[in-house]
Amino acid sequence: GAVVSQHPSRVICKSGTSVKIECRSLDFQATTMFWYRQFPKQSLMLMATSNEGSKATYEQGVEKDKFLINHASLTLSTLTVTSAHPEDSSFYICSARVLAGAGNEQFFGPGTRLTVL
């Protein structure tokens, strides 16, 4: 089956620093990846849609200058949280979309727990 990895799985950083999270599709090519944010005991909120070779599309209310997304290859998308603050602490999950012919299915990474002190 399709496997998506995320790195790191857990990160703790000081307020004001930047953190990069990687999302990789290990055994398939993903032209589209999605980034979600999940607060404790809540559902996943879509942050942005990342398309290989083009700018990401951000959801309303998500600061694109704070959450930088790069999708430089068909197997890698990165999310950089710039100048992180405690309110950015959350569980970040990426997914990679299989081509439409496969039913528009998305495969999810294991998530990254970000804690900003």
Added chain:
Amino acid sequence: AQSVTQLGSHVSVSEGALVLLRCNYSSSVPPYLFWYVQYPNQGLQLLLKYTTGATLVKGINGFEAEFKKSETSFHLTKPSAHMSDAAEYFCAVTRNSGNTPLVFGKGTRLSVIA
């Protein structure tokens, strides 16, 4: 626009009892429907999906769901709950058109009592 409503944020069943998690959707186009399971501090794992064809869909771990267009529902069931089924369950909807993301329900936490 598409949306999902999951009735009941928390469902508790006894081990061996029927599991029923409710999901209703709203979609102006034929929907693709999914059920995902999430264990603590982990990503989402696909249980099953409906795209086209047979409306009763069987998934992993003994789960199944039935797409009922007239009721706009996609309820998840399992005949006999196991302790390992305790987790968070998310229903999601999308459509087969371009780069449309999944729209998730708020989730239902399933507890299984021994």
